[in-house]
Amino acid sequence: MYRNKLGGYILMINLMMKLAIAVVGIVLTIGLSSPNLPALANPTTQIKPEIVNLTGTIRKLAVEGTCYQLATANGKKYELMGKFPKQDGVKVNVRGLIATDIVTICQVGQPFRVQSYRLVK
Numbered sequence: 001m002y003r004n005k006l007g008g009y010i011l012m013i014n015l016m017m018k019l020a021i022a023v024v025g026i027v028l029t030i031g032l033s034s035p036n037l038p039a040l041a042n043p044t045t046q047i048k049p050e051i052v053n054l055t056g057t058i059r060k061l062a063v064e065g066t067c068y069q070l071a072t073a074n075g076k077k078y079e080l081m082g083k084f085p086k087q088d089g090v091k092v093n094v095r096g097l098i099a100t101d102i103v104t105i106c107q108v109g110q111p112f113r114v115q116s117y118r119l120v121k
Contacts, residue, residue: 049097054078054112055120060088067106070094077109084114091120 056072058080068086070078084094099111
């Protein structure tokens with residue numbers, strides 16, 4: 001009698017594994033063919049970076065050494081990279097690119113590559 005119970009458990013586990021494999025296969029098939037995921041469906045697709053103008057206040061943060069963050073009026077935060085005034089509390093308008101292809105050590109906001117800046121009074 002014990003043998004039948006063990007055989008039943010093994011059969012149940014086998015069916016559950018087959019079901020799990022089928023579900024994973026369906027999810028991968030749908031996910032990779034979805035038009036909402038062009039980067040996964042076609043890894044050669046490149047998104048052209050767009051130049052953005054942002055206005056906000058520079059914050060000097062003591063995180064992993066020294067990091068600089070731009071805090072905008074709408075609450076968004078960007079980690080500044082490049083040439084800009086390295087002073088806490090300075091209000092600036094920066095022009096540059098939002099970097100989506102990197103991860104920084106500081107991680108204090110979306111990385112932003114500053115191309116030019118202008119002080120705001």
